[in-house]
Amino acid sequence: MPEVADEHENLLLEQLVGAVERDLLRDDALELLQCVVHGCFVALNVPVPPEFLLMLPYIVTLIAVALVSKRAKPPTLLAIAYQASS
Numbered sequence: 001m002p003e004v005a006d007e008h009e010n011l012l013l014e015q016l017v018g019a020v021e022r023d024l025l026r027d028d029a030l031e032l033l034q035c036v037v038h039g040c041f042v043a044l045n046v047p048v049p050p051e052f053l054l055m056l057p058y059i060v061t062l063i064a065v066a067l068v069s070k071r072a073k074p075p076t077l078l079a080i081a082y083q084a085s086s
Contacts, residue, residue: 030056030060037056
């Protein structure tokens with residue numbers, strides 16, 4: 001029985017480590033995007049306030065949500081009026 005508990009703990013640990021790694025990779029990708037954008041503006045000699053670079057992850061998130069929501073299909077029953085039975 002202890003072997004089953006150990007396997008369960010190992011599985012939970014692997015899932016936790018995988019979630020943390022995905023989170024770190026996402027953060028690294030956003031930081032890389034910020035650096036690339038900042039580098040482009042510096043190379044073009046365009047002054048950009050740092051606040052705009054800090055907004056970049058939120059802007060990317062809004063764009064992603066907007067693109068995904070276009071393909072979303074609302075529930076079919078949402079347009080049907082509720083009729084209570086007596």
